[in-house]
Amino acid sequence: MWDAFMYMLEHSYVSLAGAMLLLMAAIIFVPPKLSRKKRVIIGILHVSAHLAAALVLMLLLELGVETCIRHRLLATSGYHTLYQWYRTVESEHFPDPTGLRARIEQWTFGLYPACIKYLMSAFDVPEVMAVTRSNICKKGVLSLSRGGAAIYYASVFLYFWVFSTPVVSLVFGSYLYICINWLHIHFDEAFSSLRIANYKSFTRFHINRDGDLEVFTLAVDKVPKEWKLDPDWDGEQPKQLSHLRKFPSKWSAATPQQDPLATVRIVDHFVIQQTGKPDLETRTGPVTH
Structure with a gap:
């Protein structure tokens, strides 16, 4: 598998460029609080896991196509197997004694059967993959035209995706x-990926009389899933500021035991001292009492 991986990187500039971009993105994705060496190591291991998985999947896909070819389930009669089956069923069950289909083909300059043929080829992706792969194995990948190679890569990409x-x-x-x-590391990314509605927290700041900044982190372990209108909210003065109201929210938890006002708690509190406090005596004169 290592030889196949190195062959892919040496002979495909697209694969090499994609691997390098993925490596750069993985290294940048690692939080910068780690050292540069650790970030590079983690990024390389992360990308290596993705590349190894992609290579194994590609080999399994090729193995599946080859198995179908050997059991004559695919690549039996060219690219238009589905269209040939359609014409056979059409002639058996929908005969055309008046020659209407032939006249329609003549009137449309051959577009009528051609559109059906190529549309069916577009939907018969496994057959396109198998026939193209057989041609590559017999004549080499250089025998494909750019259009044929693009169609083959697009077909493989659909199943690979x-x-x-x-x-x-x-x-x-x-x-x-x-x-x-x-x-x-990556606590935020992991927690958001889990999509857990509970364990929410927020931060509030307060500047006290000394000019110091107090930081409070409040958290709620259980977030209510059902809410109801709080009847006490309408009883207060409507023009009063929300932070001065006894019932600041219009909504309350349907279950009193889960009400955030009863379950909220302070999980962190620290004070940032003010630096460079102004000398009031020199600016405004001595303070007398």
């Missing part, structure tokens, strides 16, 4: 799991 989506999610989820449990 379906197979790779859950695998990429697994690799990235494992990366976040390892990072938060052993490396203690």
Whole structure:
């Protein structure tokens, strides 16, 4: 597998450029609080896992196509197998004794059957993959035209996308799991990926009389899922500022035990001392009492 990986990077500039861009993105994605060496190592390991998974999936896809070809399930009669089957069924079950289809083909300058043929080829993606792969194995990849190569790569990409989506999610989820449990990074990304509605927190600031900044972090472990209108909210003066009201919110939890006003708690509190306090005596004169 290593030889196949190196061959891919050496002979495909697109794959090499994609791998380098992915590596740069993975290194940048690592939080900057770690050293540069650790960020590079983590990025390389992360990208290596993605590339190894992509290569294994590609080999499995090729193995599946080759198995179908050997059992004569695909690549039996060219690119237009589905169209040939359609014409056979059409002639058997929908005969045309008046020659209407032939006249329509003549009137449309051959567009009528051609459109159906190529539309069916577009939907018969496995057959296109198998026939093109057989031609590549017999004549080499250089025998393909640019259009044929583009069609082949697009066909492979459709199936590869379906197979790779859950695998990429697994690799990235494992990366976040390892990072938060052993490396203690990516807590925000991992928590948001879990989509947990509970354990919410917010920060409030307060400047006290001495000019120092107090920071309070308040948290709620259980967030209510059902809310109701608070009848006490309408009883207060409507023009009163919200922070001065006893019932500042129009809504309250349907279950009193889950009301945030009863469950909120301070999880962190610290004070940032003011630096360079102004000398009031020199600016306004001595203060007398």
